[in-house]
Amino acid sequence: MSDFSLNEALWVLLLGSLLGFELIGKVPPTLHTPLMSGANAISGITLLAALALIGQAPSPPLQALGAVALGFALFNVIGGFLVTDRMLAMFRRRGGAA
Amino acid sequence: MNQLLLDLSAVLLLALGLRGLAKLRTARMANGLAALAIGLAVVGLLVSQGLAGWPWMLGGLAVGGGIGVVLALRVPMTAMPETVALFNGCGGMASLLVALGAVGLPGPMGLLATVSVLASVLVGAITFSGSLVAMAKLQEWLDTPAWTQRQARHAVNITLAVACLACCVVVVQGQPWGLAPLTVLALLLGIGLTLPIGGADMPVVISLLNSYSGVAAAAAGFVVGSALLIVAGAMVGAAGLILTQVMCTAMNRSLTSVLFGGALGASAGAGGGEKKEAESYGRITSCSAEECAMALEQAERVVFVPGYGLAVAQAQHSLRELARLLEGHGVEVSYAIHPVAGRMPGHMNVLLAEADVPYDQLVEMDVINPEFPRTDVVIVLGANDVVNPQAKNDPSSPLFGMPVLEVDQARSVYVVKRGLGAGYAGIKNGLFELPQTAMVFGDAKAVLNGLITELRGMGVGKKALAAV
Secondary structure: OOOOOHHHHHHHHHHHHHHHHHHOOOOOHHHHHHHHHHHHHHHHHHHHHHHHHHHHOOOHHHHHHHHHHHHHHHHHHHHHHHHHHHHHHHHHHHHHHO | OHHHHHHHHHHHHHHHHHHHOOOOOOHHHHHHHHHHHHHHHHHHHHHHHOOOOHHHHHHHHHHHHHHHHHHHHHOOHHHHHHHHHHHHHHHHHHHHHHHHHHHOOOOOOOHHHHHHHHHHHHHHHHHHHHHHHHHHHHOOOOOOOHHHHOOHHHHHHHHHHHHHHHHHHHHHOOOHHHHHHHHHHHHHHHHHHHOOOOHHHHHHHHHHHHHHHHHHHHHHHHHHOOHHHHHHHHHHHHHHHHHHHHHHHHHOOOHHHHHHOOOHHHHHHHHHOOOOOOOOOOOOOEOOHHHHHHHHHHOOEEEEEEOHHHHHOOOHHHHHHHHHHHHHOOOEEEEEEOOOOOOOOOHHHHHHHHOOOOHHHEEEHHHHHHHHHHOOEEEEEOOOHHHOOHHHHOOOOOOOOOOOOOHHHOOEEEEEEOOOOOOOOOOOOHHHHOOOEEEEEOOHHHHHHHHHHHHHHOOHHHHHHHHO
């Protein structure tokens, strides 16, 4: 079902990894926990794969499997972003007061 | 074409988001950008593939998203590391399920697709069970069983890993049933790898598992042929690795010793087969809140060292009140933050932020260590291992080499603690026996409130009011 070759996919993988290494250069220790939490939320992007599975599944059992996968992924994404926001909101309030 | 445009914007926003999360000023907006990016990606996918199966999609959204929202809004800040571990494990589970489901799709599976499925199942399963074990350990639902500290655990894990590989070979040769034992074995492997690791090292493990879940997502990207998924997964995988490295550096542990060295305290005691009993302390001075308050009243410079115990006692607000009182009295107050204070780097900053502690009073270890010799009073609140002087001067201590806050350099040290129990790493603390150290036994919140009352009794608060 993929519309690109292994070659291209590997390039994408390599460049994505390099980007990840570069983006997280220096992080103040204050932000380690929120950053981990935010990155964790992003890793729930696997929800795209779950959606694709539901869309392409020929039978209800497979669709149900996709729906369960989607549930897990959305739990990760939505919960992750909200919890990160809660943590960061605290810094913001204080920054505004200073 | 529309999808391509949306996907590209999503990648751009994700990159900006990850970068912005690393800066205090932009972090919150960056988190929103990353969320928006995922939203765009979903729209892009739905535009291109249509809404077939939408009731299933809504169902997944309602259940997974709903539970996620409730949990995220309710969980206390002290339980943040466990929560991240749980979210992370579920991400791994999603990748695992998608890969299993992809096998059932019509059409032949090429070698690339098969290998991607295997990678996604393997990494997803390890992430899931490993994260759950990490969560249970942080919640203190799970102990470190004794057998996991023996060399035998390596044999168990290597056997599991070899068995996993064998299953992979079976699947590649066109026998999809191999996926079932692979899933079970990989889940067991995740447990086997995480269980021997001591509670003190759990943050590193969570960070590493976070990186794994990125890898699992990238593998799922190969499975369904989504470049966006590969990029995002790879970015998170790489970013997680960097964070893991940063945490290891902060604790002066190498990643290999964290992963394969066993639990910190246990390995020291298990040397001769006899498990070290809670070591007894020699000369301990204990004192009342009143004496401590008198020392504070006289002090010019006070440093608080907050630890996880403070957060557990929910005493951040009392601490903030005490600090305000002292500041009103003309005392210079700061907070020494060890890189791994709390259960995770940065965790303590979040907890203190919750109590409105001014940002500029939180001082990092490298900056505050030279300041301790000119500090009159240090108050250690529920911290233990991060102020253990043996990490500096006792090569036989398991903590030796870990950078610590050098509070033993200060003129006087008060340690607020419930009892003489060992720290999270299970190691005795020589600080408690030093002549300049006094123990104030009690719950952190009760002691702090006691100090506030004593200080008010001495008229400290009145002066502050007069000044205002």
